[in-house]
Amino acid sequence: MNPPQLPRWLGLAGLLPQIAAVAAVLSGDGALRFSALSMGYAYAALILSFLGGLWWGVAASHERPPEWLWVAAIVPSLFALASAVPWAVGEPWPGPSLILLGVALIAALGVDHLLARRGLVPAWWMRLRIPLSLGLGLLTLLLGIA
Template sequence: MMRAPIPRLPLWLGLAGLLPFLIAVAAAWLAPIAWQVLAIRAFLGYGAVILSFLGGVQWGVAMCRERPGEAPFRARMVLAMVPSLLAWPALLLHPLTAAWVLAAGFALVRGHELSREGRAKLPDWYQSLRTLLTLVVLACHGLLIWRLIGA
């Protein structure tokens, strides 16, 4: 089965949303030390915001496309809260631990989106877009973790 093409606007907005990850991780490696510290904090903060945003996507789907009171509505609403409940506390942790927690959060969200229940009610093109974006985000997290380990 072929996936529907990604509409131009969501594709460009999604790619633009990758810029803070790419810039911050590059700065974490290449900038002067004082700026590296700021870049790491910015990366983690932005990661927490975007992870929370992904929960909001599921919340919006539940509100607009599920029937309130039914099991799929309740499940999607509860699962929509998990990303923000992972993201915010991650910001209170050591940066290396925070990067791991956020990376795990992105992987868990993507796993849910790929599940039968998670992909229900979403447009066909959404899967392709989210796969692309998640791969880049996880690669950036990997580079940041490598930097924090002391590479």
């Protein structure tokens, strides 16, 4: 089953900020590099936190959600915050943090898969989540190694 048109197009449009960050970094313009990396980092961290919010909403919308879902729902925000620690203490940044966020965005598909398998999300959920998580995760990884 395909996702409804509006969430599909809005989700795909959500990849545009990361595509722009990658394009700016790959353009070779040194003046844009750090800004593009910073914005790409911020966007990946925001979306990872957003996923946690989605999962919290899924848990709240069911009478008896699995208890692990409440825990899983707060992990993305904590992980996103922890990924800023290297920047805060003057360690190499943002490359390593971008790589961690890219991996986390892709790994989040594991939670989405469990939600779909348990029937806690619409039947079309994975057809939306797979391209979005893989797309943003891979673009974020690309930023981290660029």
